[in-house]
Amino acid sequence: MPDYSKHTDFFDSVYQVVRMVPYGRVTSYGAIANYLSTPKSSRVVGWAMNAAHSIPDVPAHRVVNRNGLLTGKMHFSSPNEMQLLLEKEGIKVINDQVQNFKSLFWDPTKELKL
DNA sequence: TGTTTGACTGGGA
């Protein structure tokens, strides 16, 4: 296991934002990165989500890329699980693409407006 | 210790 003694804050911040995503809504890595004042570090958010497997309270299935594409579905227990969870929340997913993504999109910097 | 990769994004062609 890596040493998280210094970077737990960033990861934890990502988890907090993801946890704030309302039911039936989705957000993007960039939105989370932007909320953390690090819009250029959107990739690191992806890594944070990779580590989110240890955090059961983090709905990683609500995090997609800016295109609304389920890019991270392959990292779940089952590739179908991410889409399944989204559909269970009333989100339609066709060909790994979130339908009506623009309306379902939840931007923490705009909606939360801390 | 140096290089490569990745659940991304924005801008340019």
Add this chain to the structure above:
DNA sequence: CTCCCAGCCAAAC
């Protein structure tokens, strides 16, 4: 509109 390229930072090799 789609496709390609560079930047970014942490983890893995």
